[in-house]
Amino acid sequence: MTKSAPGVRIDGLTVVYKTPAGELPAVRDVDLTLEPGTITGIVGESGSGKSTLALSLLNAVQPPGRISAGSVEIDGLGDVVGLKNEQLRKARGKHIGYVFQAAQNSLNPLKTVGKQLLDLGRSHGVDDLRGLVREAKELLGRMGLDGARVLDSHQHELSGGMRQRVGIMLALVLNAHLVVLDEPTTALDMITQANILKIVREVHAERGLTTLVITHDIGVVAEVADRLAVMYGGRLVEQGPTREVLGAPRHPYTKGLIRAIPRLVGDIDEAQALPGRPPTLATVPAEGCVFRERCPLRMDVCDTVDPDARVDAGAGGPRAVACHAVTVKEHA
Amino acid sequence: MITGTGIVKTFKQRGKVLGAREVQALRGVDFAIPKGGAASFIGESGCGKTTLGRIIAGLETYDAGDVVIGDVPMSPLKPKQRQPHFRKIQMIHQDPYSALNPTRTVHQTLHAPLSLRAKQTGRSRSWMEERAAEVLSLVGLDPGSVLSRYPHQLSGGMRQRVVIARALTVDPEMLVADEAVSMIDVSLRLGILALLKDLRERLGVSVLFITHDVATARYIGDDGELYVIYRGQVVERGPVDTIIADPVHPYTQSLLSAIPVLHGLERPGEQPVEPLESLDESQADEGCLFARRCPFRGERCEDERPLLHLAQGVPQEHACFFPERRSVIARPMSEV
Numbered sequence: 001m002t003k004s005a006p007g008v009r010i011d012g013l014t015v016v017y018k019t020p021a022g023e024l025p026a027v028r029d030v031d032l033t034l035e036p037g038t039i040t041g042i043v044g045e046s047g048s049g050k051s052t053l054a055l056s057l058l059n060a061v062q063p064p065g066r067i068s069a070g071s072v073e074i075d076g077l078g079d080v081v082g083l084k085n086e087q088l089r090k091a092r093g094k095h096i097g098y099v100f101q102a103a104q105n106s107l108n109p110l111k112t113v114g115k116q117l118l119d120l121g122r123s124h125g126v127d128d129l130r131g132l133v134r135e136a137k138e139l140l141g142r143m144g145l146d147g148a149r150v151l152d153s154h155q156h157e158l159s160g161g162m163r164q165r166v167g168i169m170l171a172l173v174l175n176a177h178l179v180v181l182d183e184p185t186t187a188l189d190m191i192t193q194a195n196i197l198k199i200v201r202e203v204h205a206e207r208g209l210t211t212l213v214i215t216h217d218i219g220v221v222a223e224v225a226d227r228l229a230v231m232y233g234g235r236l237v238e239q240g241p242t243r244e245v246l247g248a249p250r251h252p253y254t255k256g257l258i259r260a261i262p263r264l265v266g267d268i269d270e271a272q273a274l275p276g277r278p279p280t281l282a283t284v285p286a287e288g289c290v291f292r293e294r295c296p297l298r299m300d301v302c303d304t305v306d307p308d309a310r311v312d313a314g315a316g317g318p319r320a321v322a323c324h325a326v327t328v329k330e331h332a
Numbered sequence: 333m334i335t336g337t338g339i340v341k342t343f344k345q346r347g348k349v350l351g352a353r354e355v356q357a358l359r360g361v362d363f364a365i366p367k368g369g370a371a372s373f374i375g376e377s378g379c380g381k382t383t384l385g386r387i388i389a390g391l392e393t394y395d396a397g398d399v400v401i402g403d404v405p406m407s408p409l410k411p412k413q414r415q416p417h418f419r420k421i422q423m424i425h426q427d428p429y430s431a432l433n434p435t436r437t438v439h440q441t442l443h444a445p446l447s448l449r450a451k452q453t454g455r456s457r458s459w460m461e462e463r464a465a466e467v468l469s470l471v472g473l474d475p476g477s478v479l480s481r482y483p484h485q486l487s488g489g490m491r492q493r494v495v496i497a498r499a500l501t502v503d504p505e506m507l508v509a510d511e512a513v514s515m516i517d518v519s520l521r522l523g524i525l526a527l528l529k530d531l532r533e534r535l536g537v538s539v540l541f542i543t544h545d546v547a548t549a550r551y552i553g554d555d556g557e558l559y560v561i562y563r564g565q566v567v568e569r570g571p572v573d574t575i576i577a578d579p580v581h582p583y584t585q586s587l588l589s590a591i592p593v594l595h596g597l598e599r600p601g602e603q604p605v606e607p608l609e610s611l612d613e614s615q616a617d618e619g620c621l622f623a624r625r626c627p628f629r630g631e632r633c634e635d636e637r638p639l640l641h642l643a644q645g646v647p648q649e650h651a652c653f654f655p656e657r658r659s660v661i662a663r664p665m666s667e668v
Contacts, residue, residue, distance in 0.1 A: 260522050
């Protein structure tokens with residue numbers, strides 16, 4: 001049952017959370033296309049809406065949150081925003097594999113990995129459980145683990161890097177071809193992180209996946225992603241081919257974020273923290289540009305008008321940036 | 333000056349059906365952190381860097397060797413007598429969300445250590461208020477706007493600053509920062525690192541920085557020393573920029589090779605080093621501790637343990653029989 005990598009088209013997606021102050025948008029009017037067979041990285045700080053966006057792919061935003069507008073079209077599934085309970089449950093796992101943030105701690109501590117695997121198989125109506133175990137062992141072996149030993153282990157017997165690989169195995173074992181990894185390497189040290197990223201790249205290529213990686217760490221995206229999308233305050237402020245965005249960032253937030261990365265060589269003073277702090281759900285401005293409070297290029301129009309994303313066709317794929325100042329500068 | 337000689341720590345695991353297992357967390361570590369100086373401990377999870385930091389902060393006991401604070405060795409002292417010495421060393425934890433009591437305002441958080449201090453030195457209430465405002469200003473917060481706030485009303489970066497301000501209330505000689513920026517938003521991390529550097533320069537506080545992210549170690553001061561720790565042994569030690577630019581130990585080279593390359597901005601190093609297998613603490617203790625994972629091991633490495641020494645031709649100390657310079661780190665494209 002080979003499936004091919006699905007494409008995903010997110011169009012005008014808005015997700016709101018109900019708060020005492022009314023419904024506030026965590027994700028606002030986001031357009032994003034995942035081309036089949038690519039790895040896309042979404043970078044953002046805490047409160048940028050990146051995890052909420054990722055959950056929308058599963059239509060799994062929990063109350064008090066809800067998708068209030070837009071659509072998420074996935075090849076072979078249709079618009080997941082319209083899917084209901086049972087259809088959704090089946091889609092999750094079979095079509096979309098999800099490796100949750102802190103996958104290290106998302107295993108059941110009372111059951112062996114093997115038992116959890118069988119639970120997963122039964123809940124998805126898999127008839128050939130032996131085949132499922134075989135597949136799981138193969139995947140674990142592929143990731144450099146002793147499959148039989150891992151399936152017999154409890155969570156506490158595995159290291160952080162091993163648990164992360166178990167998470168990836170559970171996301172892929174039902175033959176999902178769209179995979180979402182939420183912060184796949186936080187709390188792992190550098191060597192383990194490099195190892196996991198290498199596995200993500202290789203498994204992605206071998207199994208023919210469409211992969212979405214959510215992270216706060218630009219380095220992670222730089223290592224694995226074909227395309228990079230930058231989120232801030234619920235808005236997608238810039239996206240494009242990873243190398244182009246990193247080499248020549250256009251949005252002032254992307255520039256600031258790259259400048260804020262501690263570097264191994266060069267003048268220490270070149271790296272600078274961004275002034276101010278990222279907005280929370282409660283402090284995101286209701287109108288105008290979400291980044292203006294921290295922006296060195298702020299203009300009058302930024303206070304009142306939220307900039308639309310301007311899309312340019314580039315050599316390596318489309319690039320988009322949502323900034324009044326950039327638009328003025330490049331079209332003056 | 334805070335020094336340590338030959339520190340040994342063994343953790344005994346008990347309760348397992350099939351007998352106890354011992355883990356050697358530290359195998360005779362020496363260190364010296366001068367007043368106002370900076371040192372960084374780097375290594376993988378489980379290498380012993382946090383244990384060493386906790387020993388230095390007086391939060392963990394040790395089995396052999398000694399910690400000397402100023403010129404007072406700690407071993408001969410009774411626990412109660414050690415307290416005033418270890419109080420000069422304050423720990424900044426990784427998670428600023430759990431390090432502050434959520435039911436206390438910033439004012440209340442600072443009040444507790446300050447009132448103790450005031451009692452000891454016979455100072456007045458107004459001194460406490462002044463001092464609270466002073467430490468908040470030192471960490472770059474506006475006392476007027478944060479004193480009455482609760483932790484949940486502050487961002488991660490601001491919380492970490494409050495934690496540092498609380499540590500400063502007791503006039504410490506050293507701050508031990510264990511992964512102090514790993515939970516802070518990326519755009520704000522450098523601000524916290526710059527603050528630590530600033531406190532060194534302005535107050536003469538030494539900073540011990542424990543991290544797995546080598547690049548951050550440069551930002552608390554390029555005069556700092558880097559200690560690369562592997563399975564409880566320091567395997568390379570020297571000035572931070574020297575070790576980053578010219579590491580000679582294959583383990584240090586593996587750590588540096590693992591740092592993500594910002595493709596588009598940087599070119600990867602030409603001779604990246606990848607360990608042959610992942611860390612397994614149950615591996616045999618004979619010979620070089622890194623031998624099993626080392627792509628460059630020789631016969632000698634299997635039987636003999638190399639000790640940290642200053643070798644000819646390189647400015648840093650290392651513990652390797654076959655040290656060799658390799659170009660492992662990514663360089664900016666603009667440099668080429």
